[in-house]
Amino acid sequence: MRDILVTLIVFASLPLIVKNPVNGVLMWIWISVMNPHTQGWGFATTFPxxxxxxxxxxxxxxxxxxxxxxxxxxxTVTLIAFILWMNVTTLFAIFPESAAEQWNKVMKIMLMSLVTMAVIRKREDIQRMIWMLTLSLGYYGVKGGVFTVRSGGTERVWGPDNTFIGDNNAIALALIMTIPLMRYLQQSSNKRWLWHAMNAMMVLSALAALGSYSRGGLLAIAAMLGFMWLKSNSKMTGAIVLLLLAPPLLLFMPDRWGQRMDTIGEYQSDDSAMGRINAWHMAYNLAKDRFFGGGFELAEPSTFLLYAPNPDDVHAAHSIYFQALGEHGFVGLGIYLLLGLLTWRSADWIVRNSRGIPDLAWAGGLAKTIQASMIGFAVGGAFLSLLYFDVPYYLMAAVAAIRILVERRRAELAVPAAVKPLRPAPATAGAAR
Known part of the structure; x- marks a missing residue:
């Protein structure tokens, strides 16, 4: 039944996609982020x-x-540069066959990320995209939260098989990135039922993230909530809400959850943590030796034999940063970090330049929301191989589109761009006299 339902929805959407490519982007996000076909058991699981x-x-x-x-x-320019550089590094890949297979997957994601940038231009299109991202991942937040409650937190939450978010750590990070989007959509509406629905979705998503037993997820959610609190207009209210909600959620989890979280500070005795550090050393040593990096798919015994401190402990990078470094060299890592920095600065520009303009309040709110999501991704991604996870690229597209809308509206109002205040220069002795 689920297979038939997904098939009917997809094929029914095709005329709407032909009519408006925005609908195609929304459907692509639904299929690629939520992966609804994985919830079936028949032909839909492998249908293209x-x-x-x-x-x-x-x-x-x-x-x-x-x-x-x-x-x-x-x-936009930096993303294109990153795509071009990945094509160059693939030519010098250590394992050409497996690299070519991964290149095919990654380029599809990057192509549709560029299509998203070209298509998403209006406020309503951005809002619809945020809704689609939120509901696509919120489904697993509600499902995982209910599962955590029913199991008393004794069983781990996992994402859909054979997807970016199939791993327990990955689904935790995806949900953590989505919680700020839920909060934004809640604040954008005055409908009481929606407020209650989003409150429930946020609490259940937080429970699902905790129920994943992801240590990196715990660090990511702490960083994301800290940023949201710092940027909130009512810090006292936010602090009270956190103090009221956090202890019950943490106390709900069983002792073995707490014991696993306690190992964060004892990584030297944890085989998983030491395996990741070994993979990070391998990526660093390889990048020093090979200007173009090793190309896609490096987690092979031969690369660890050449570059890892412990050649017998073969692991994936388990870090977006070391994944970029190992696969695409220092240049690739630099471009990727620049992409994140430019996204952050553009979001910061939107926040500053939307202040005091009532019809741009949504833009400033969404930009701060995306910053909170990116903080969570930057922290949690330090421990996961999610360099090509598509959700951050859609959020980058949203920031690029929002900035253009803000620039256009300020030009209509003839308002000069806000300048980030500089620190006052220290008074000199002469000035003091």
Whole structure:
């Protein structure tokens, strides 16, 4: 039944996609982020829904009368540079066959990320994209939260098989990134039922993240909540809410959950943690030896034999940063970090330049929300191989689109751009006299 339902939804959406490529982007996000076909048991689990949606969306964009240019943004330029550099490093890959297979997957994600940038231009399109991301991942938050409550926290929460978020650590991070989006959508509405629904979704998603037993997830949620509290307009209320909610959620989890979290400070005695550090050393040593890095798919015994302190402990990178370093060298890591920095600075610019303009309040709120999500990803991603996870790239596209809308609105109002205040220069002795 689930297979038939997903198939009907996808094929029913194709005429709507042809009519408007924005619908194609939304359907692509639903299929690629939520992976609803994995919730079935029959033919839908392997049916090429994503390919059909992607081809239809690109066809719709080609015949559409809307502009087909990418947003003029440093984010856009840097993302294209990252894509081009990945193509270069693939030519020098240590394992050409497995690298080519992974290249095919990654380039599809990057192509649709660029399509998203070209298509998502209006406020309503951005809002619909945020809704789709939130509901796609919120489904697993509600499902995992209910599972955690029913099991008393004794069983781990996992994501859908054979997806980016299938691992317990990955689903935890994805949910942590989504909680700020839930809060933004809640604050954007005055409907009481939606407020209650989002409150329930946020609490259940937090429980699901805790129920994943992810230590990196615990660090990520702490960083994300800390940032949201710092940026909140009512810090006292936020502190009270955190003090009321955090202890019950933590006390609900069983003793073995607490024992696992306690090992964060004892990583030297944890085989998993030491395996990750060994993989990080391998990536660093390889990048020093090979300017172009090793290309995709490096976790092989031969690379660890050459570059790892412990050649017998073969692990994936388990870090977006060391994954970029090992696969694409120092240049690739630098481009990736620049992409994150430009996204952060653009979001910060949006926050500053939307202040005092009532019809841009949504832009500032969403920009701060995306910053909170990116903080969670930056912290949690330090322990996961999620360099190509598509959700951060969609959020980057949203930031690029929001900035253009803010610039356009300020130009209409003839308001000069806000300048970040500089620290006052220290008074000199002469000035004092």
């Amino acid at each position: 829904f994503a390919f059909i949606i992607a081809v239809t969306t690109i066809f719709s964009l080609a015949i559409s009368r809307q502009p087909k240019t990418l947003p003029p943004s440093g984010i």
